[in-house]
Amino acid sequence: MKPERPAMASTLLLSALLRVTADGPSLTICNPAVTPVKYLKMSNGGPISSPSCSASWDLHEVEFFDQHGNQIFATADTTTGSSWRGTALPSNTLDGDLSSYWAGDHDHGLSCSCWSDEKMDVQAIDFTLPEESYLSRIEVYQGHNEFTMLQLRLKCAGASGVYGSALELNASLDHTSITCNASGCASELNTTEQWYCGQQWNDASTSHYPNACGALSAVCCLLLLVWAR
Ligand SMILES: *[C@@H]1O[C@H](CO)[C@@H](O)[C@H](O)[C@H]1NC(C)=O
Ligand SMILES: *[C@@H]1O[C@H](CO)[C@@H](O)[C@H](O)[C@H]1NC(C)=O
Numbered sequence: 001m002k003p004e005r006p007a008m009a010s011t012l013l014l015s016a017l018l019r020v021t022a023d024g025p026s027l028t029i030c031n032p033a034v035t036p037v038k039y040l041k042m043s044n045g046g047p048i049s050s051p052s053c054s055a056s057w058d059l060h061e062v063e064f065f066d067q068h069g070n071q072i073f074a075t076a077d078t079t080t081g082s083s084w085r086g087t088a089l090p091s092n093t094l095d096g097d098l099s100s101y102w103a104g105d106h107d108h109g110l111s112c113s114c115w116s117d118e119k120m121d122v123q124a125i126d127f128t129l130p131e132e133s134y135l136s137r138i139e140v141y142q143g144h145n146e147f148t149m150l151q152l153r154l155k156c157a158g159a160s161g162v163y164g165s166a167l168e169l170n171a172s173l174d175h176t177s178i179t180c181n182a183s184g185c186a187s188e189l190n191t192t193e194q195w196y197c198g199q200q201w202n203d204a205s206t207s208h209y210p211n212a213c214g215a216l217s218a219v220c221c222l223l224l225l226v227w228a229r
């Protein structure tokens with residue numbers, strides 16, 4: 001089923017010519033270990049767990065490392081906005097301080113209670129490296145709270161500034177380590193603890209709807225009480 005190289009090359013060329021969107025063949029998924037990057041766009045791939053519709057994503061720190069493991073110092077900006085201009089700025093993600101953070105624009109309503117798939121990518125932070133570089137590792141820190149994103153999307157561009165398709169990754173509400181090599185990128189989560197609509201669960205097999213569970217337990221309790229009488 002694998003196309004021959006010339007066929008693949010012409011498909012690539014055709015994709016470029018036709019400006020095939022993310023729905024097209026995902027031939028250019030971000031892999032900074034294979035294609036050097038200058039621009040990286042990190043965006044929301046899902047809801048944050050705060051139940052409040054006006055809440056937004058908080059990103060605390062991001063670190064980039066080249067193929068030798070040396071840290072590369074980037075600059076950060078956003079075209080989708082910050083919640084509190086002057087304080088929760090994109091540059092807070094690069095200041096070496098895990099407590100300061102960038103807060104995305106509240107207007108997008110990223111909470112689990114008002115999420116829709118069209119909101120994917122509406123909150124994004126743009127990193128610029130000093131020069132086109134290969135990356136082996138990206139460390140991402142969130143704040144262990146309900147303003148965390150458990151699905152990250154990452155797009156890359158070389159010096160031309162033309163972004164490819166998004167790499168989709170699971171993230172930890174604390175520390176996510178993204179490592180890339182020739183076969184692709186993978187994320188390692190330092191905790192599997194998650195939150196949903198402000199409620200915590202620790203295990204993927206647990207129901208993602210703790211409110212429904214709570215309601216069910218309450219009904220059981222009531223029945224027990226009635227029976228005990
Ligand atoms: C993310 O996690 C889910 C559930 O744990 C898993 O099914 C999915 O394959 C993961 N996605 C990626 C891109 O690793
Ligand atoms: C995960 O990473 C955060 C940030 O570095 C740290 O504070 C926390 O203790 C780590 N948690 C675990 C379970 O290792």
Ligand SMILES: *[C@@H]1O[C@H](CO)[C@@H](O)[C@H](O)[C@H]1NC(C)=O
Nearest residue numbers: 179180181182183184185186
């Ligand atoms: C490349 O990364 C994958 C995880 O994405 C890992 O399983 C594999 O061992 C790595 N290969 C090399 C050569 O490091």
